[in-house]
Amino acid sequence: MSDPGLACCTPLSGTAMSAEQAEQVAPLLKALADPVRLRLVSLIASSATREACVCDLNDAFDLTQATISHHLKVLHSAGLLDRDKRGVWVYYSVRPEALSAVASLFSTSALAPA
């Protein structure tokens, strides 16, 4: 709200991300913005079968089973992981669409570095 003749800079070109788009993507980033959850997704994504059962994920961390279950729930609620119960075990797999939705933020959208 500066004086017209005293502008400090050009008034921000209009190709930036919309507020709605930001509100949509931020929860995905928030779900990933934790070291444990980041490693969880990475462990599942780098698995040979692109999925992993909770028991093996538990063993990869020095955390309680309740805590790992909580983090998996957060990732699942955010739409980043799929959940598949097979018998006694539960298998989580990554949702490529969700991950690429975040990836496109940094390549094609207004956040592209170049």
Add this chain to the structure above:
Amino acid sequence: MSDPGLACCTPLSGTAMSAEQAEQVAPLLKALADPVRLRLVSLIASSATREACVCDLNDAFDLTQATISHHLKVLHSAGLLDRDKRGVWVYYSVRPEALSAVASLFSTSALAPA
């Protein structure tokens, strides 16, 4: 920690992200995991000169100047924004290295969708 003969799945191939790498990138994601901060970075990155002064950024939101200043500080502390005071005004610009560090997560690392 299941019985050897009773494994529920292969014990997670070893190409996943390290704990140290996760601890390093998570703060960057946490800084971006907010709608306001996401728009701030987008506004600055999409600006013609790749920078923006705080006064214009203030006008783009229905938030207090103190709140915007706080968000800019968070982004700056995370290494995502550069700060340059020129006279009365302060100009923020994106740090391409930081942004591409996050971008590489989703393209080349263990989080790549394909």
Add this chain to the structure above:
DNA sequence: ACAGGACATCGACGGACGTCGATGTCTGTA
């Protein structure tokens, strides 16, 4: 039917987060 294991849920606790009004600091101008 029963026992045991895999996983989810609950309740609680300490700490971090987003926002605000008020105030401080610095810079250019009258």
Add this chain to the structure above:
DNA sequence: TACAGACATCGACGTCCGTCGATGTCCTGT
């Protein structure tokens, strides 16, 4: 030198987050 404006900092408030122990639910083998 005094003033006004741009931006940062401070202190406070309510809310959300990460973690835990305890408990619940569901499945499988005996």
